[in-house]
Amino acid sequence: MSKKRKHIHILDGMSLYTRDRSPFYWGYLNIEGKIYKKSLKTTDRKEAERFLFAWKNEIFADSLNLTDGNGEEDHHHVEQKPIVDEKRRKALLITSGLMGAVTVAAFAVPFLSAWKPSEKAKALGASVKFDLSKLQPGAMAIVEWRRTPIFVVHQTQEAIDNLPKLNDKVTDQANEVLPSNDKKFTVLKGVCTHLSCAPKYHPEIEPKAWDQEWLGGFFCPCHGSKFDLAGRVYKGVPAPINLEIPPHTFSGNTLIIGEAA
Amino acid sequence: MSEKENSKSFMSSMMSWIDRRFPVTENLERHLTKHPVPKKVNFYYLFGALLMVVFMIQVITGIWLMMFYTNTEEGAFASIEYIMRDVEYGWLMRYMHSTGASAFFFLMYFHMFRGLLYGSYQKPKELVWLFGCFLLFLLMAEGFLGYVLPWGQMSYWAANVILSLFGAIPYIGPDLQIWIQGDFVLSGITLSRFFALHVVVVPLLMIALVVFHIFALHEVGAGNPEGVDIEKHRDSKGMPLDGAPFHPYKTFSALPAIGIFFIVFFAIVFFAPTGGGYLIEKPNFEEADFLKTPEHIAPVWYYAPFYSILRAVTFGIPFLGITSKFLGFIIFAASIAILFIVPWLDRSNVQSIRYKGIYSKVAMILFASSFITLGYLGTKPVNELRTLIAQICTIFYFAPFILMPIYTKYEKTLKVPDRL
Numbered sequence: 001m002s003k004k005r006k007h008i009h010i011l012d013g014m015s016l017y018t019r020d021r022s023p024f025y026w027g028y029l030n031i032e033g034k035i036y037k038k039s040l041k042t043t044d045r046k047e048a049e050r051f052l053f054a055w056k057n058e059i060f061a062d063s064l065n066l067t068d069g070n071g072e073e074d075h076h077h078v079e080q081k082p083i084v085d086e087k088r089r090k091a092l093l094i095t096s097g098l099m100g101a102v103t104v105a106a107f108a109v110p111f112l113s114a115w116k117p118s119e120k121a122k123a124l125g126a127s128v129k130f131d132l133s134k135l136q137p138g139a140m141a142i143v144e145w146r147r148t149p150i151f152v153v154h155q156t157q158e159a160i161d162n163l164p165k166l167n168d169k170v171t172d173q174a175n176e177v178l179p180s181n182d183k184k185f186t187v188l189k190g191v192c193t194h195l196s197c198a199p200k201y202h203p204e205i206e207p208k209a210w211d212q213e214w215l216g217g218f219f220c221p222c223h224g225s226k227f228d229l230a231g232r233v234y235k236g237v238p239a240p241i242n243l244e245i246p247p248h249t250f251s252g253n254t255l256i257i258g259e260a261a
Numbered sequence: 262m263s264e265k266e267n268s269k270s271f272m273s274s275m276m277s278w279i280d281r282r283f284p285v286t287e288n289l290e291r292h293l294t295k296h297p298v299p300k301k302v303n304f305y306y307l308f309g310a311l312l313m314v315v316f317m318i319q320v321i322t323g324i325w326l327m328m329f330y331t332n333t334e335e336g337a338f339a340s341i342e343y344i345m346r347d348v349e350y351g352w353l354m355r356y357m358h359s360t361g362a363s364a365f366f367f368l369m370y371f372h373m374f375r376g377l378l379y380g381s382y383q384k385p386k387e388l389v390w391l392f393g394c395f396l397l398f399l400l401m402a403e404g405f406l407g408y409v410l411p412w413g414q415m416s417y418w419a420a421n422v423i424l425s426l427f428g429a430i431p432y433i434g435p436d437l438q439i440w441i442q443g444d445f446v447l448s449g450i451t452l453s454r455f456f457a458l459h460v461v462v463v464p465l466l467m468i469a470l471v472v473f474h475i476f477a478l479h480e481v482g483a484g485n486p487e488g489v490d491i492e493k494h495r496d497s498k499g500m501p502l503d504g505a506p507f508h509p510y511k512t513f514s515a516l517p518a519i520g521i522f523f524i525v526f527f528a529i530v531f532f533a534p535t536g537g538g539y540l541i542e543k544p545n546f547e548e549a550d551f552l553k554t555p556e557h558i559a560p561v562w563y564y565a566p567f568y569s570i571l572r573a574v575t576f577g578i579p580f581l582g583i584t585s586k587f588l589g590f591i592i593f594a595a596s597i598a599i600l601f602i603v604p605w606l607d608r609s610n611v612q613s614i615r616y617k618g619i620y621s622k623v624a625m626i627l628f629a630s631s632f633i634t635l636g637y638l639g640t641k642p643v644n645e646l647r648t649l650i651a652q653i654c655t656i657f658y659f660a661p662f663i664l665m666p667i668y669t670k671y672e673k674t675l676k677v678p679d680r681l
Contacts, residue, residue: 006277007277023497023498023499042499043498045291115443115454116439116443117444117445118443125444147446147448148552195553196552196553
């Protein structure tokens with residue numbers, strides 16, 4: 001079992017080495033020309049290093065004690081306790097810590113703000129204006145807002161009268177969405193609430209393949225969901241809820257989609 | 262003095278020149294050739310090494326994919342097709358990366374289950390466990406971000422589901438969601454930032470945590486299935502009697518495992534890269550369409566258990582303004598967060614499940630079976646029965662942890678042997 005001997009230099013005059021027959025690290029000290037060697041009784045490198053330093057300090061302390069006893073001339077060598085103003089040190093730590101925190105926070109602002117929607121994204125996502133004066137009663141316009149088709153319907157007098165008759169056929173009566181004489185325009189997201197297909201506009205009042213008593217509304221060709229002209233969902237179809245209403249407001253003859261009233 | 266002994270050959274003098282300036286030999290000895298690990302462990306202890314292998318596969322294939330990928334809304338999907346069809350061996354890079362993601366989770370789950378079984382989180386290994394839990398969290402984030410990049414239908418709509426969870430947070434939610442997306446809808450802007458996070462931020466954090474994980478492990482020493490402390494009995498040189506140096510004993514015993522892993526891994530890469538829709542879902546071969554939601558949005562298998570927990574919460578707390586969606590998000594987050602505190606929940610006086618009492622064993626069986634059941638349910642569309650089962654399994658997922666301080670303290674344990 002010949003272990004490779006090695007020598008580890010720590011500081012000038014301080015080193016660790018290993019010996020053939022010993023599992024332990026050995027320490028070597030050269031203190032002002034005087035050589036000291038001994039086994040440090042450990043196989044751990046880090047521990048050996050600690051022991052070596054402790055041993056060196058021990059030898060130093062001993063030599064100081066010796067000179068202490070011998071005479072007065074070496075007194076200036078005796079270690080003086082450094083004077084530390086703890087209060088000042090603490091104040092400096094706190095102020096520099098605070099300054100550091102402020103700096104980090106200030107630097108964070110641009111980086112976090114960069115994640116907000118850019119001007120381009122804001123422009124694309126901004127509210128959309130639509131002129132209602134050209135929309136005839138019974139007609140529907142599709143306006144794109146935030147990549148979603150928005151249905152704008154100008155309800156006819158007939159539709160306004162017919163819609164309350166459907167209250168028994170829809171899941172959610174939601175009377176607030178019904179059109180009236182002062183509220184003739186219905187604004188809806190043109191996305192089926194079942195699986196996001198596009199429902200088709202069928203304002204005609206006539207028997208249809210999907211409903212013999214059709215009073216006009218939206219029909220989704222994908223899975224057969226039916227909605228009335230106010231976007232209310234019929235009972236017994238796959239779509240669970242009414243067509244969504246996007247935030248919108250009216251300003252005279254202009255419809256603004258994307259701004260809540 | 263002993264400098265002469267070292268100058269025997271050029272190599273050894275070179276090594277000592279370096280060691281004087283950079284502690285190569287010292288660290289090799291500390292972490293490999295003299296680092297003692299328990300002699301007797303079982304196959305569960307191979308997953309750590311395999312995880313390192315998979316991590317390397319992901320980094321290397323990831324760098325190569327990055328050379329061909331385009332991180333824009335218009336170009337992302339087409340660039341994946343380009344990698345698949347036109348780049349030489351591009352298909353291999355991509356399928357290794359996508360299969361690697363699944364392998365990463367598979368190994369991670371077993372690696373952590375090993376930890377739960379054999380108490381690899383107990384004092385003084387708490388930090389090893391904590392770093393590992395952070396790695397799981399980062400891996401989940403990394404996987405999610407990476408899944409968005411191909412910009413397929415499932416990339417888009419699954420990301421929508423997850424991002425809308427942030428939107429469900431009361432008060433700050435909607436603004437937070439817009440901030441994360443950088444747009445009012447999930448768009449190319451979101452894709453670009455997810456790309457940066459996926460290829461730089463999260464991998465850097467993961468590398469740092471892997472280093473912490475291993476440093477912490479080497480400080481406290483690896484465990485074993487018996488829960489025996491090998492440090493107690495040492496030979497005259499200080500080497501544990503039940504231990505062997507990591508290198509060459511463990512490194513070489515890991516090689517066959519890596520070989521077997523590669524056989525399975527490449528069998529999937531070559532013959533079933535989509536895993537029947539579980540590894541890469543079918544809708545993801547279609548480009549993201551803002552106006553067309555897929556029939557059924559399901560996560561990849563490795564998120565399925567957590568997605569199931571999310572969906573199992575069908576009720577909110579109305580008087581606190583907490584919707585069912587937000588409560589689901591909280592419970593979902595808690596299902597991962599609870600793993601972090603396991604070291605402080607276990608009050609047993611033994612480490613290994615082999616010496617723990619019957620309650621611990623039942624708890625582990627309940628936990629594992631509910632995790633698997635939740636995983637199965639997460640890939641299926643919901644119905645009433647499935648929701649009920651998922652709710653029961655969610656309780657069984659949490660119960661073993663929540664009740665751990667009680668049953669581990671009072672159950673009867675067996676005496677742990679002195680030697681391995």
